[in-house]
Amino acid sequence: MFKGPLRKEIAVILVIKLLVLLLIKFIWFAQPTVPGLDPQPIVEHVLGSGEKPFEGEPR
Known part of the structure; x- marks a missing residue:
């Protein structure tokens, strides 16, 4: 199967x-989170939440 040391x-x-x-x-x-x-x-x-945030006085 292997013809050389490199293979x-x-x-x-x-x-x-693959094992790692x-x-x-x-x-x-392993465990679903x-x-x-x-x-x-x-x-x-x-x-x-249905409420508008307070933005202060218009400039």
């Missing part, structure tokens, strides 16, 4: 990189 080294390096990527995936991305935020303040911030 064998490249294949070994690719396998090691899989390890990173399982360590950092669900934010524990209350959606009501976000809705009020994005859509507005």
Whole structure:
């Protein structure tokens, strides 16, 4: 399968990189993250709470 040392080294390096990527995936991305935020303040911030902010006297 491998006819030269360079091909064998490249294949070994690719396998090691694949294993490292899989390890990173399982360590950092194994559990889904669900934010524990209350959606009501976000809705009020994005859509507005119905009150106009006080801007002071016109110039």
